[in-house]
Amino acid sequence: MPTLSPKELPSADVTAGQLEQGHSLWSDAWHRLRKNKLAVCGGGLLIALALLCFLGPFFSQSYESQNLDLGAAPPSAQHWLGTDTLGRDLFARILFGGRISLMVGLVASLVALLIGVTYGAIAGYVGGKTDVVMMRIVDIMYALPFTIFVILLMVFLKDPMEKFDVWLARFPLLGDTRGMGKILLLFAAIGAVEWLTMARIVRGQILSVKKMEFIEAARALGYGPGRIIFRHMIPNILGPIIVYTTLTIPAVILLESFLSFLGLGVDAPMSSWGTLIQDGAEKMEEFPWLLIFPGGILSLTLFSLNFLGDGLRDALDVRASKD
Amino acid sequence: MLRFIARRILETIPVLFIIVTVTFFMIRFVPGGPFTAEKAVTPEILRNLEAHYGLDQPLWRQYLNYLGSLLHGDLGPSFKYPNRTVNEIIAETLPVSFELGAEALVVALLLGLTAGVLAAVKRNSWLDYAASGLAMTGICAPTFVVGPLLVLVFAIHFGWFNASGWFTPIDRVLPALTLGGYYAAYVARLTRGGMLEVLNQDYIRTARAKGASETRIIFRHALRGGLLPVVAFLGPGIADILTGSFVIETIFQIPGLGRQFVTSAFSRDYTLITGTVILYAVLIIAFNLLVDVVQVWLNPKLKFE
Numbered sequence: 001m002p003t004l005s006p007k008e009l010p011s012a013d014v015t016a017g018q019l020e021q022g023h024s025l026w027s028d029a030w031h032r033l034r035k036n037k038l039a040v041c042g043g044g045l046l047i048a049l050a051l052l053c054f055l056g057p058f059f060s061q062s063y064e065s066q067n068l069d070l071g072a073a074p075p076s077a078q079h080w081l082g083t084d085t086l087g088r089d090l091f092a093r094i095l096f097g098g099r100i101s102l103m104v105g106l107v108a109s110l111v112a113l114l115i116g117v118t119y120g121a122i123a124g125y126v127g128g129k130t131d132v133v134m135m136r137i138v139d140i141m142y143a144l145p146f147t148i149f150v151i152l153l154m155v156f157l158k159d160p161m162e163k164f165d166v167w168l169a170r171f172p173l174l175g176d177t178r179g180m181g182k183i184l185l186l187f188a189a190i191g192a193v194e195w196l197t198m199a200r201i202v203r204g205q206i207l208s209v210k211k212m213e214f215i216e217a218a219r220a221l222g223y224g225p226g227r228i229i230f231r232h233m234i235p236n237i238l239g240p241i242i243v244y245t246t247l248t249i250p251a252v253i254l255l256e257s258f259l260s261f262l263g264l265g266v267d268a269p270m271s272s273w274g275t276l277i278q279d280g281a282e283k284m285e286e287f288p289w290l291l292i293f294p295g296g297i298l299s300l301t302l303f304s305l306n307f308l309g310d311g312l313r314d315a316l317d318v319r320a321s322k323d
Numbered sequence: 324m325l326r327f328i329a330r331r332i333l334e335t336i337p338v339l340f341i342i343v344t345v346t347f348f349m350i351r352f353v354p355g356g357p358f359t360a361e362k363a364v365t366p367e368i369l370r371n372l373e374a375h376y377g378l379d380q381p382l383w384r385q386y387l388n389y390l391g392s393l394l395h396g397d398l399g400p401s402f403k404y405p406n407r408t409v410n411e412i413i414a415e416t417l418p419v420s421f422e423l424g425a426e427a428l429v430v431a432l433l434l435g436l437t438a439g440v441l442a443a444v445k446r447n448s449w450l451d452y453a454a455s456g457l458a459m460t461g462i463c464a465p466t467f468v469v470g471p472l473l474v475l476v477f478a479i480h481f482g483w484f485n486a487s488g489w490f491t492p493i494d495r496v497l498p499a500l501t502l503g504g505y506y507a508a509y510v511a512r513l514t515r516g517g518m519l520e521v522l523n524q525d526y527i528r529t530a531r532a533k534g535a536s537e538t539r540i541i542f543r544h545a546l547r548g549g550l551l552p553v554v555a556f557l558g559p560g561i562a563d564i565l566t567g568s569f570v571i572e573t574i575f576q577i578p579g580l581g582r583q584f585v586t587s588a589f590s591r592d593y594t595l596i597t598g599t600v601i602l603y604a605v606l607i608i609a610f611n612l613l614v615d616v617v618q619v620w621l622n623p624k625l626k627f628e
Contacts, residue, residue: 140338142559142611145603147566148584152596155588156349254465261467261570262585274467281471281574285479295468302463 003285025239025316032315039311042304049301053098074289082289084279094294097271101298103270104186105253111191113245116198121229123199124206135203138196146193150255153189154264179270186265190252201244205237233239239316246309250302255296273298324616332613339604343393347386350593376402389597397483398598403590409598411483413580417602419489421580423502423571424564426495430503431510431564438507439514443522443549444541454511461508464472466567470501470574487576498575502567513556518549551622558614562607 007262033039035146075082081090123134128188161181168180206229209215218232234241253273259265271279280291373379375387389566392399398409474497478486504567521527522545530544565581572582578600587595 138332143561144338144342145566145600147563147569148600148603151569151585151588152346152349152600155591250463257465258467258570261575263589277467277471281467283472284475288475288483291468291471291475295464295472299460299464299468303459304463306459306463 029315033126033311036311038307042307046308049098050102051093051103056095081293084290087262089294093271093276094297097273097276100266100270100272101253101256104256105249108190108252109245109248111187112194112198112248114163116195117202117241120202121206125225125229140197141196148190150193151264153278154185154259157185157260168228179266181265186256190255192247194252198244201240206239209233243309243313243316246305246312250305254302256263270321335608342604343601344596348387350596351382353376371546376400399594401592401595403592409594412583412595413598413602416578416580416583419577420568420581422578423498423579426499427503427564430449430499431506434507435510436514438511440516440541443518456510458508461504466501466505467570469504470571473497473501498571498577502564502571506564509556510553513552514549518545519550521545523546527587547621554614554621558611561610565603565606
């Protein structure tokens with residue numbers, strides 16, 4: 001056992017002011033995170049990008065106004081990243097596409113989070129046979145070709161979603177709802193696929209806090225399982241949940257772009273990064289900037305998210321591996 | 324071990340049954356049939372077509388018929404390609420996808436294992452940083468960005484390869500690199516992590532103390548344990564390579580099953596879709612089982628439960 005140096009020994013003459021500056025788990029984690037340059041860069045970049053994507057379209061040029069005389073023009077002072085074959089400003093389209101890609105990434109991850117945490121918490125809390133059956137189901141679902149099912153869902157629910165769009169258009173108060181059905185479908189389809197790992201992680205964590213005294217105390221006070229799980233257990237396992245959610249977002253953004261690239265994502269004139277890349281890949285021979293800029297932005301975002309996720313994992317000292 | 328395999332195979336049967344059922348009904352409950360897109364089909368012709376393919380029968384009948392022929396390994400006729408069966412189409416396109424997948428896997432393992440082992444052995448050297456940075460880049464650059472970029476640079480700019488197609492051996496290079504490079508990045512990261520963990524263990528120190536050479540330590544002693552995370556990844560990884568080839572086959576216009584699946588999903592070729600989904604499910608489950616067996620074989624601490 002290492003001996004404590006005098007400096008570290010608790011001494012009686014600390015002032016009250018110093019005593020109050022305890023370090024909570026979160027402030028410790030925040031300090032560690034701030035020392036990780038890559039994670040800080042990633043986080044800063046993401047915030048900048050999100051601000052640009054959500055506020056930018058109000059200031060920049062329209063993402064759908066065409067200038068057919070101009071056609072596809074290389075980057076210039078007027079159009080920073082050039083224009084596409086219909087003369088639409090690529091910078092504005094990337095920002096607008098970023099809105100959709102980031103939104104799908106966030107919301108679908110939240111859907112996955114919700115399903116995964118609830119499922120994992122129930123399995124871990126109830127335990128016994130229920131746990132065995134529930135986790136066996138997760139094991140089996142791991143082995144299924146889920147990407148294929150998402151593709152099927154996107155193809156076959158296309159028409160119903162277009163009808164839904166028409167129905168939604170009757171409510172002018174909602175603003176521009178074109179393509180909303182497809183986006184909602186993306187949220188649901190991707191969220192329904194990505195929750196499995198979260199369920200496993202949460203179950204494991206719940207099992208580890210289940211036997212602790214404060215849970216017994218809560219039970220002795222007569223609290224119901226819902227309150228114990230969500231008020232007492234979940235706050236104590238937030239670390240792994242946050243880390244894994246951060247790592248789910250890039251996976252979701254990637255899946256959305258993958259679907260959009262195959263032509264299953266949002267429809268024109270809207271754009272997501274995936275559709276822009278697909279468009280660029282078709283025309284790269286003559287207009288390489290149409291591929292390079294959207295591809296670069298997507299990669300940069302995935303980079304930032306991964307570095308931030310890794311940084312958070314180290315900062316919160318989560319040892320949960322990806323599976 | 325045989326009992327383990329037998330149990331897993333038995334477990335697979337209800338899973339496959341559920342997949343078949345879900346796919347079958349999902350496709351049929353959605354508006355729009357395989358013949359709705361065809362222009363100017365008179366009602367009589369439509370009726371004849373439907374009768375020919377058994378679509379005029381009640382749904383439960385169609386389902387039972389399908390299950391019946393499935394038991395004989397018959398996936399039925401294609402709805403879009405007249406006079407072709409799904410079995411024929413799969414027999415024609417699957418080998419192409421398999422070849423691409425196998426080549427990609429070779430690329431992934433060769434590049435990934437080499438980079439991962441080097442990075443772990445020369446930990447915190449420039450080699451490690453270069454390999455780890457490259458791996459992170461690989462993970463963050465999706466295949467549908469890298470693929471077109473490779474085409475842009477090596478096919479269009481330098482003219483070393485054809486931009487698309489699947490005719491000569493040289494046509495295999497860019498697709499295999501694109502698909503394999505992505506997984507090489509994962510393999511490199513996992514190998515590095517696994518090797519680092521193993522290299523700190525007592526039995527490696529023992530081997531060193533006994534005077535084993537560094538090469539022998541790495542290849543005889545460490546690699547076996549260090550490979551465990553890679554093997555665990557290969558189960559889902561092979562499934563990913565199979566589905567990942569959808570994009571690759573689309574980019575490079577390769578006549579494989581992946582591209583066929585995407586086309587058939589758009590054209591609502593019911594039987595071809597169901598057939599492909601079942602096939603993919605069987606393949607993925609089989610690969611996962613294989614990986615589980617290899618894992619226990621590599622790591623005696625695990626047991627067949």
